[in-house]
Amino acid sequence: MMDLRVLYENITEYLNQEIILEGWIRNHRKQKEFGFIDFYDGTCFKSIQVVYDNKTNFDFISKLKIGSAIKVIGVLTKSVGSGQDYEVTVKDIILLGDCPVDYPIQPKRHTREFLREVAYLRPRTNLFQAVFRVRSVVAFAIHSYFQNNGYVYFHAPIITASDCEGAGEMFQVTTLDLNKVNGKPDYSKDFFGKPCNLTVSGQLQAETFALAYKKTYTFGPTFRAENSNTKTHASEFWMIEPEIAFCDLNGNMDIMEDMLKYIVKYVLEHCPDEMLFFDKFVENGLINKLNNLLNSQFVRVTHEEVIKILKEAKVKFEFTPEYGCDIAKEHEKYITEYFNGPVFITDWPKDIKAFYMKLNPDGKTVAAVDLEVPGAGELMGGSQREEDYDKLVSRMKELNLPLDSMEWYLNLRKFGGCVHSGFGMGFERLLIYLTGVENIRDVIPYPRTPGNCEY
């Protein structure tokens, strides 16, 4: 028994040889004396045509249903038909697992909404086969990039009592019996002896690793209990958070650019069939878009410069761009078009950014950066971290953040602290950019959104 992937990688070797394949029937067309099965086994995007004639067990084989698991014994031959170079001429087919005629996945176009309702079957369709294999390959590209460059992979804790990040609403984790809680939960009886939550970010803990290993990255699930039902929000998603000691904001941007180009190159090289499929059926021009990114040098401009450009633009924006304020989606779009490529926007007003970002000498902005890419908007965000103990304490006091429970974080500035920086990239947002698939529900195997927790 052989993987179809291995067969395709060594196809000339197997020509005119007997081969055995196990997999599934994607489509089945019967004629009077011939039949054609579109066969796949999930190990590569390509399927293979399996041809049988009336010298085989024709009555049995011709009745095999779509979705069935079969074992094919046959000979690999050059195909005389159009549409494929090779096919398998059947000696015998054994039915391993039948499939009823009302099987939901039929060889026709299903809507993505319908496929979400049978999420456990959708990886059997061409589109989702491609999406989730690309998800897997991109995950490995990310690990490869960081490991090849000497980073240590840090598993940030998922359950945490840290309540400081302020990145969003949190899920509570408890072993208290909610049927017995009467207004006053007794946390001394809870599993950890105190209220705990699911992490919204591993960054603060990752900083402890950066100050021991110089270069570290997280790649794990993070959670937001926000009641937002948009195409780009999920309650559970994976995030990559690199953190680098002895690295300032410029070094940080170098890494962001280098990493993104590595990933794009990797997926184009390793998933050519999938990427062609997306380009053809999901987002026309996708491969071109990605090649443009590879060939561009990312622009670096300050938030102030961006606002100036937006104010001078001869465009009627829905939201007026303002110094000191965040920018809207329409502004992001304008800016990437203005520069005709990816743009790092740096030095943001401190009041709209997180407490741990390094205060610039102007006292008004912080050494933060967002990366905006054409066609997707914000793809990553990062900053140089405030390494000055006193400045960090006073910023935390301003924001009424708890100093006691964050002593360990503050101490990183006391015990051999140094300039350090990092950034975060939402894995699913990256996948949306790389595949052209627009809805986050379609790039996560089993998405969690408000009111939705199936499987």
Added chain:
Amino acid sequence: MMDLRVLYENITEYLNQEIILEGWIRNHRKQKEFGFIDFYDGTCFKSIQVVYDNKTNFDFISKLKIGSAIKVIGVLTKSVGSGQDYEVTVKDIILLGDCPVDYPIQPKRHTREFLREVAYLRPRTNLFQAVFRVRSVVAFAIHSYFQNNGYVYFHAPIITASDCEGAGEMFQVTTLDLNKVNGKPDYSKDFFGKPCNLTVSGQLQAETFALAYKKTYTFGPTFRAENSNTKTHASEFWMIEPEIAFCDLNGNMDIMEDMLKYIVKYVLEHCPDEMLFFDKFVENGLINKLNNLLNSQFVRVTHEEVIKILKEAKVKFEFTPEYGCDIAKEHEKYITEYFNGPVFITDWPKDIKAFYMKLNPDGKTVAAVDLEVPGAGELMGGSQREEDYDKLVSRMKELNLPLDSMEWYLNLRKFGGCVHSGFGMGFERLLIYLTGVENIRDVIPYPRTPGNCEY
């Protein structure tokens, strides 16, 4: 600025060249006219000796404290002293981040208990530098193994409403305000509209991917809310769960053995300094133990044969071995010594195993397997899955498991189902085996155990 790792990889190139390093002081010995700094930057296990004399800014440099972050400008030279081949002769040192004299990490032996109390600083010690780098490298070895062999990486959902696995006590995830819950939690107002938990295993969902991609694996966090305070239990840990279609119990064991040998070989090759350190200071004979594993062919025996061997053993066990029962740690130990190597124990009594395991023709045992390795006991567990719809339904009914909410899982047997198998490996249990570090709290950066959720 250069990583110490890169310097060591190209050391002859840099001989007699000026180099710049940034990192930390691990130790500092001053003499009258000379000083020696043990310098590391976390990018490799090795540190480097930095030597300065009174032609430098001696008064300043000689006062630099342990733990401080520094920038070293110097020349790489052959060392005349013993203990190292190369050293850095200082031109100048710049202090980047000071460190107080009461810094908890001093160049002496700290107990692991003490270091757990300053978990955020322990990666700065030799032992934990080694442990968490090996953790990172082993994680990558696992991804490499599966990706090179054509597996699709599956991100199993973390929050789940599935309550069927029965692998242990679960943590509840909620957004209800516990101060307002009065005996009757109104789950219609909870985030997902129903009670949800943290996953105890991604296997059932992984099966949906195996039946689409043939070969899949998970690698993610899993959770158990068990109140056990042992050296090998944590409430949050990472697990690897491969799942393979068209693969029976024997094929499953082939993969388990092949994967484990790949990982062991990988870590010996990629972390030689760390492994030597563990062998010398943590577990004498560790490398020998691992080489023995590489050179052994794993034995395969049934549970029944094992009980027979145990019953015939001329050893007084604390627990009497019994047909139909689980085996104890002392039995595991005896069996790996008896066969002098790793042992697959197969075909376990069905009553002590999970509902989804394939019933053997004897009607009493299931096609399950545990891998026992010398010095660690059970390292992995797996099984062929029940692919027969009717048998699976009747087993679930016997155990009063909910059929309705598991319809999707059952349907995998209806819609082109096939023989398939898989196994689970606790990542931390593997790390304990590979490093010789005994306590699970010492192989997880920020361990979660009953009553303990710091950072």
